Amino acid sequence: MTRPKLQVALDILELHRAAQIAREAVAGGADWIEVGTPLIKSEGMAAVRELREAFPDHEIVADMKIADTGTMEVEMAARAGASIVCVLADADDTVIAESVRAARLYGVRIMADLINVADPVRRAQELEGLGVDIVNAHVGIDQQMIGKSSVDLLRSIAGEVSIPLAVAGGLDASTAAQAVAAGADIVIVGGWIVKARDVEGSAQKIRAALDDPSLVPPEKKSLDEEIRALLTAVSAPNVTDAMHRKGAMNGLFPLTMGVKAVGPAVTVQTFGGDWAKPVEAIDLCRPGDILVINNDGRTEIAPWGELATHSAKNQGISGVVIDGAVRDVDDIRAMKYPLFARACVPNAGEAKGFGEINAEITCCGQQVRPGDWIIADESGAVVIPKERAYEVARRALEVKKMEDRVREEIERGSTLAQVQELYKWEKR
C-alpha cells in the first residue's frame, strides 16, 4: 500500500497568512497544499499563484468547488499553478466532462467533491466513468457541526470505485487514522491543522496517525459526554460567538474566580426569596447538572446560601445560576463553588414552597428550559438550546481554535487588526 497523502486545507481568508501556515504544515508532514474555498473566494487566483511560487514542488490543490463553466474555471486554476482542481460531484455531467477535458489539456487532475450528494456510491461510479481522477468523501464544515461523519461517507464508497479516494471533513488524528483504515489514499485536514496554535505539531500528529493508524484508538462517548467534553474545552465567550452573539445572560457576576460550570439546566421558579423549591430541586439534580433559579426579578432577598451550596456540591451539581441574590458569600467563596448571581444580601426568604421546578423560566433575560445547556465562567453565563447543544459546542471549539492561532500570530509580533485585516474587511 502506498503511503497516504496528507493534504492541508488552507481554509482562511487572509493570503498574507497562507504561505507561513502552509510552510509549518509541510514541516509537520503535509504532502499536498489545498488553496481552500474561503481563501479562493477572498483572494482569487492570486492565492493559487502565490502558493505555487512558494511551493514549486508540491501538489497545489485549488478547491474551486466548480458548479458551472468547467473549462473556464479549470483553466484559470491550472494557469495560476494548481495541479489538482476540485469540482462539485453534484454538478451536471456536462460540467464534469468539460472540466475533465480542460484538465487533460493542461496536464492537471480533477478531484470531485461528494459534499451533499444524495447517492454517493452511484455518483462516485458515474464520476469515474466521466474521467474524474479522485473522488473526495467530503462532509462540509456546517454539516460536521450536526454530527455528520466523513469517515462514514468514505466507508460507504470504499471498494466501489477504482480511482483514488480522498476524505475530508472535521478530521483529527483519531478520525484520520480511521479514514486510512477505511481505505483513504488522501486525507484532507483543514481546521485541526490550520487553526492550531502549533500548526507543525498538529500536522505531525496527523502524519503519525496516517503512517500507523493502529497507534490512535478511536474514542467512544455518549452524545452528552461529547457535549460536556466540548463545552469544558471552550469558554462562555467562545459559545456566544458561536451563537452569533446570542445566549448571554445579563447582569450576572461569578462569586468565585477561576471556576467554571457546564451542564444541562434544572430550572426553578421561586418568589420573594422562598428557598423551598431551590433546595428541593437539589435532590432532583443528577451529577453534572446546573441549577438555574429565577427569584422573580428580586435582588433584595436571597433564595440561596451556604447550606444549599454545600448540599449542591455533595450532589455533584456542576454550578448554580441565580437571577436574584445570594447570601453567605464568604462561605461559598471558601468552597470555591461555581455560583453566579446578580446581587449579595444577608437576608433570606421563608421556605413556604411557592414556585415550580423544571418549568420554562427566564433567567437574566434569557429563556431557559429544563435540559438546555449552560456554560458559566468568569465572563458570565450563556444558555444553549438543547436541540443545538452539540452543534453549538462544535462551533465554539472552532472559534477557540481560530483564536488560539490568532493569539500565536499576535505573540509573534502582529497586531490583532493586522492578523484579521480589519481595515480591509470593514463593512461597506
Ligand SMILES: O=C([C@H](O)CO)[C@H](O)[C@H](O)COP(=O)(O)O
Ligand atoms: O472543503 C472544505 C470546506 O468545504 C470549506 O471550504 C474544507 O477544506 C474541508 O472540510 C477540510 O476542512 P476541515 O473540515 O476543517 O478539516
